[in-house]
Amino acid sequence: MSGAPTRERLPAIPAEPVCLLLVDDQPENLLALEATLAPLGQRLVTASSGREALRHLLTQDFAVILLDVVMPDMDGFETAQLIRERERSRGTPLIFLTGLSRGPHPELRGYAMGAVDFLLKPFEPAILRSKVSVFVELHRKTELVRRQAEALREAQQREHARELLEAQRRVEAERLRSETNRNQQRWLEAALAALPMPLALVEPGSGHTLLANRAAQGLAGAAWPTARRARCMRTHASAARMAGCSRMKTCR
Structure with a gap:
């Protein structure tokens, strides 16, 4: 603390x-x-x-x-x-x-x-x-x-060096968090793409499709835009949070 x-x-x-x-x-x-x-x-x-x-x-x-x-x-x-x-x-x-x-x-x-x-x-x-x-x-x-x-000046220089080091550590920690989030995003996208069932990330309210795996993209051209008519079997909240979205739907 x-x-x-x-x-x-x-x-x-x-x-x-x-x-x-x-x-x-x-x-x-x-x-x-x-x-x-x-x-x-x-x-x-x-x-x-x-x-x-x-x-x-x-x-x-x-x-x-x-x-x-x-x-x-x-x-x-x-x-x-x-x-x-x-x-x-x-x-x-x-x-x-x-x-x-x-x-x-x-x-x-x-x-x-x-x-x-x-x-x-x-x-x-x-x-x-x-x-x-x-x-x-x-x-x-x-x-x-x-x-x-002279002693005060040296103490101030040491304090400034400590503050600079702490700032550098904070920047590095933020960089690592961002890198981790990007890696998780890439992992999720790869995992979704490899699933055999059609699956998509849909933005709530607008119904805008944010992400669709290969199985979903392989549906007939007219079928995917009308995915709202499809029955959603489950909402994967944890996976959606990892992807930065609020809802993820698996459709059939």
């Missing part, structure tokens, strides 16, 4: 640690960042230059990037510009960290490049952890929505 289709429950997605990218050319600054953020329990990935940071971004997604402004070869602003030019990392939150002031308003330049915050060194560890934890939670929720949407 078929009931209403059941909805697939979306799988629970565990809260896995997310990746945080820490970029600073000074090893002691990286150690300080790692010590500050370690209590959050996330994966901390370090880079000592802008180029190394870009290499990490080729293969990984990050919840947030902490980026030192003053670095040799490629400073934080140049690194941020390249990060924003890449489709994969364009939306990754950036937090600039700096101990020096380059230009009248370096924070304005950072915000213009899409930074979400601009912190001066030395920073307060608790404040930095609080800011980073916000982006960790945001990244988790975004990833959860993405995975659930």
Whole structure:
């Protein structure tokens, strides 16, 4: 007995640690960042230059990037510009960290490049952890929505495939029923044709002859049209139903 289709429950997605990218050319600054953020329990990935940071971004997604402004070869602003030019990392939150002031308003330049915050060194560890934890939670929720949407899409595809299969089965069952009916019709016609007695299928009311076997067709030409005058010995209801007619008469 078929009931209403059941909805697939979306799988629970565990809260896995997310990746945080820490970029600073000074090893002691990286150690300080790692010590500050370690209590959050996330994966901390370090880079000592802008180029190394870009290499990490080729293969990984990050919840947030902490980026030192003053670095040799490629400073934080140049690194941020390249990060924003890449489709994969364009939306990754950036937090600039700096101990020096380059230009009248370096924070304005950072915000213009899409930074979400601009912190001066030395920073307060608790404040930095609080800011980073916000982006960790945001990244988790975004990833959860993405995975659930993917799971829902896959469930809908499976449901569509099941519905299509059921429709194909119904079509095949109808085809088999039609084929069976045709075979029964052919069998009945052959059986009637082989009978030695004159026999015909007559439409009720109109008296129109639907089928006559060879014995009936062999009657004199004038005799068969006046078959209504013949005495009908029996009505075979079951055979008539198989032939799609309501009455079948055997005449003599």
